[in-house]
Amino acid sequence: SQTIHQWPATLVQPVGSPLSLECTVEGTSNPNLYWYRQAAGRGLQLLFYSVGIGQISSEVPQNLSASRPQDRQFILSSKKLLLSDSGFYLCAWSPGQRRETQYFGPGTRLLVL
Amino acid sequence: EDQVTQSPEALRLQEGESSSLNCSYTVSGLRGLFWYRQDPGKGPEFLFTLYSAGEEKEKERLKATLTKKESFLHITAPKPEDSATYLCAVQARNAGNMLTFGGGTRLMVKP
Numbered sequence: 001s002q003t004i005h006q007w008p009a010t011l012v013q014p015v016g017s018p019l020s021l022e023c024t025v026e027g028t029s030n031p032n033l034y035w036y037r038q039a040a041g042r043g044l045q046l047l048f049y050s051v052g053i054g055q056i057s058s059e060v061p062q063n064l065s066a067s068r069p070q071d072r073q074f075i076l077s078s079k080k081l082l083l084s085d086s087g088f089y090l091c092a093w094s095p096g097q098r099r100e101t102q103y104f105g106p107g108t109r110l111l112v113l
Numbered sequence: 114e115d116q117v118t119q120s121p122e123a124l125r126l127q128e129g130e131s132s133s134l135n136c137s138y139t140v141s142g143l144r145g146l147f148w149y150r151q152d153p154g155k156g157p158e159f160l161f162t163l164y165s166a167g168e169e170k171e172k173e174r175l176k177a178t179l180t181k182k183e184s185f186l187h188i189t190a191p192k193p194e195d196s197a198t199y200l201c202a203v204q205a206r207n208a209g210n211m212l213t214f215g216g217g218t219r220l221m222v223k224p
Contacts (some may be wrong), residue, residue: 006156031208043117043200043214044157051210061212090156099144100204102212104156 002027004105012111019078021108023091031093033074038088086112117215127220134186134218136201145156146184149200191222
């Protein structure tokens with residue numbers, strides 16, 4: 001069966017510091033991968049998605065970036081965090097080839113102070 | 114632009130009191146409508162996918178239905194463990210694999 005991991009689970013960072021969140025998927029190959037952000041009490045906002053290694057599409061212009069160095073690894077980064085970057089970051093995967101359901105990881109709670 | 118609106122934002126029920134959650138959507142050609150359950154501090158857990166009007170799916174005390182403009186998540190005789198936020202999302206035919214989410218309904222079931 002497939003499993004999706006995210007780490008760290010919780011992160012407290014000062015404004016202006018860098019960020020690296022990691023997501024890995026087990027038990028599948030060539031998945032589509034997604035990064036979402038969920039602000040308190042709000043729905044999910046798609047940030048980035050990837051259909052393959054090195055292929056990243058951005059949905060929201062901001063100071064975040066994403067990379068996919070390996071087939072089942074997806075990384076969310078920032079060079080300088082803003083207060084507004086605080087939130088709950090979720091990674092998701094879906095099978096390729098027109099299988100649409102997305103499955104979510106446990107999430108990373110980020111607090112920028 | 115695809116839009117999803119969920120109502121109510123919050124719902125308090127007594128244990129055993131059945132009710133329905135609403136998901137209204139506007140999309141240029143629906144490929145699929147998805148329901149997820151999210152517990153506090155956790156990632157959403159997939160519940161159902163509905164593809165066409167008239168389709169229904171059930172899982173334990175939950176039943177999801179779909180029309181051309183909205184979906185309902187019916188909860189029959191809920192238990193306290195059904196307390197969670199329920200999220201609805203749509204996928205348009207021309208949107209690749211991307212989902213548009215509603216704001217969710219926070220359900221609280223009291224014993």
